[in-house]
Amino acid sequence: IAGITQAPTSQILAAGRRMTLRCTQDMRHNAMYWYRQDLGLGLRLIHYSNTAGTTGKGEVPDGYSVSRANTDDFPLTLASAVPSQTSVYFCASSPEGSYNEQFFGPGTRLTVL
Amino acid sequence: SQQGEEDPQALSIQEGENATMNCSYKTSINNLQWYRQNSGRGLVHLILIRSNEREKHSGRLRVTLDTSKKSSSLLITASRAADTASYFCATDRGSNYKLTFGKGTLLTVNP
Numbered sequence: 001i002a003g004i005t006q007a008p009t010s011q012i013l014a015a016g017r018r019m020t021l022r023c024t025q026d027m028r029h030n031a032m033y034w035y036r037q038d039l040g041l042g043l044r045l046i047h048y049s050n051t052a053g054t055t056g057k058g059e060v061p062d063g064y065s066v067s068r069a070n071t072d073d074f075p076l077t078l079a080s081a082v083p084s085q086t087s088v089y090f091c092a093s094s095p096e097g098s099y100n101e102q103f104f105g106p107g108t109r110l111t112v113l
Numbered sequence: 114s115q116q117g118e119e120d121p122q123a124l125s126i127q128e129g130e131n132a133t134m135n136c137s138y139k140t141s142i143n144n145l146q147w148y149r150q151n152s153g154r155g156l157v158h159l160i161l162i163r164s165n166e167r168e169k170h171s172g173r174l175r176v177t178l179d180t181s182k183k184s185s186s187l188l189i190t191a192s193r194a195a196d197t198a199s200y201f202c203a204t205d206r207g208s209n210y211k212l213t214f215g216k217g218t219l220l221t222v223n224p
Binding site: 004040041048100103104 | 144146148153154155156157158161201203205211212213214215216217
């Protein structure tokens, strides 16, 4: 079934540890996005990529990095996790030529202790 | 900063009733989109309305857009318990910008 997968589904992480959240899509969408969702704050864009090989910063990029080596994969890395990065993380993608309708993955629930 | 703000924050209705949610935004847009999120799941795109459109329908969904008031409404007719979810508006300000989501309206449809 075509779509976006994210891994892991959930993770508990000690502060200071490095963590990579994985995102893979099989729809050949050019654009991909990472959001975090926090209660009372809605969805906020962390980083995005308009096409393979390019990335950009969103609203809340500090403490996160991304790479886009190919069309399908868009991993999000927390170099040294802090408790304020406890959140639900969603990956999304959008096809070229669309009006920017986005398709979302199921999310990763991350707890940093 | 939030571009879209939904109103109300929470809405509880009985099955069969209509549900109306509103979204206000601050700057000019190319289009406005509505998404649904069931508890514990990712967002699902419902409907998109372009800035030069005033009304759009999709099944039981009706979306209106008033660019002079910078506002949109989502109407769900004949609601069902399965419509229970959070609903988000998202604005697209153009190619150099990304979607900006509001904080959502939590809709509860009681059977």
